[in-house]
Amino acid sequence: MVSRMAAVPALLVHTRTTDYRHDSIPAGIAALRALGGFDVVATEDPAAFEERLDRYAAVVFLSTSGEVLTPAGRDRLAAYVEAGGGFAGVHAAACTEYDWPYYGDLLGARFDRHPALQPGRAVVEDHDHPATRHLPPVWHFTDEWYDFRTSPRGRVRVLLSADESSYDGGGMGDDHPLAWCHEQGQGRVFYTALGHTAGAYDDPDFRAHLHGGITWAAAR
Template structure:
């Protein structure tokens, strides 16, 4: 009887393995902070794990920078810098991260990923800009200037949004802007003027990079439009599929 039960259990496990979906790609969600820590990080990690289940990609979450080695990063297709801050990598980890990008892999930056690694010029060019300032949380008009990217396919031309609204310095002129802030619709801190990018992408050093400044507020991580926006960027960075 025990043998029959064992065989039945093995058969069930085998059947489940046969029907389990293959993962599209593997994502490393990295949320280490060495500066300000956002309360929304825990919401982000939960949402990204759920996103992985919904869209059939694997998610590994950590705040341990020691995972940034050549051998370990080779397991992943995309690194998602989830509201990181400050100096979070040592020299060896920086070198491994650069090799990861140069091998044709993807990077996604969320919100304060631009408030990270201020003394690393490669990182500045890769992520696309550095954080400058922000006013109080407000509602504004976001202008979707490029609807031909998977991060913006679903968005209207005018997107009403409430968040902590980043302003930037040292903006890489090679980034391709997807979404801009309309500064006439809210009170700025220092401002970026008519060209105030809030989401962008670009090919960089052999890899693909997507960044969105949104995601400070916890409610963003339950918002369907934001989550579709983010998943489109992740899918692009991880797979490199052509945009239509």
């Protein structure tokens, strides 16, 4: 009898920037490759979205910024998610595709501003999710603590929120989601605002946070 190994699911990791570029992008790609369980295809080429996307278990926007897709690529990505493809956004993915209304609905919220990089506390709101079940109730982390133009609460399942009393410069008040998930059409979407520094991608808890969120999004 000849045994056949199941193909490893693939991730398309997009890291194109047309605005601010994070120095942590290479560390983020390396961390995703080190997680295991996925064949990571990293690209800066928007033409990759004009080809078949259904070969990928999920698409990941890793600290993208500005307008990063062509009109045809936008159509392909939307059709892919609506038909059951997974999508995950990390950190500056919320600073992306401001001119495409669908993307704002897909991600859940758009970046507004952030205070200085500093330590703070993230509060786990939902422990019954693979992105957060490994975390303590209060997670001490160092990041930029993104503010969003509006809170996505009510439209998404909030997993983590920021405790603005734990750092300086927060602008959203008591309702400050940081990580969430939701369904879009037949697809699944996960987003985390964390991941500014290269050091974050060496943190075991943050790696598990990414792995859990992406794995959830990739599960059809």
